[in-house]
Amino acid sequence: MKPVLISAALSLIASSAWAQEASNPTALGQFQSDGTTTIVQNGVATSATVVLKGTVQGTHPNLKLRVEVRLNGDAFTGVFTHQAPGYTAPGTVSSVTVAGLTPGQSYKWQAQTYPS
Numbered sequence: 001m002k003p004v005l006i007s008a009a010l011s012l013i014a015s016s017a018w019a020q021e022a023s024n025p026t027a028l029g030q031f032q033s034d035g036t037t038t039i040v041q042n043g044v045a046t047s048a049t050v051v052l053k054g055t056v057q058g059t060h061p062n063l064k065l066r067v068e069v070r071l072n073g074d075a076f077t078g079v080f081t082h083q084a085p086g087y088t089a090p091g092t093v094s095s096v097t098v099a100g101l102t103p104g105q106s107y108k109w110q111a112q113t114y115p116s
Helices: none
Strands: 004-008 026-032 043-045 050-055 063-071 093-098 106-115
Touching: 050 063, 050 106, 063 093
Parallel strands: 004 106
Antiparallel strands: 004 043, 026 050, 050 093, 063 106
């Protein structure tokens, strides 16, 4: 199986397609499918599934992490492609599992904290 190259683009999505109340998560990280083994920036995933994490920030009591994952050659659209399964409190690490990545391809991602 070919490896999946994934790199983090740690910029905020600035698009009207996303809620104005959204804010930047902090401490973004990318991990192998086990959720604990770090993938360095421009590193390689060992499977077609990765886990993306960030500490959600905001004044709202219920927040979730949303991410946009794109092929490296494609532009970000400002529309999330994956999100955490549930809401959590500010200052908490939230994670998103991204499955179905194509082996041999290179991906980038960006993240946002979203209030309920």
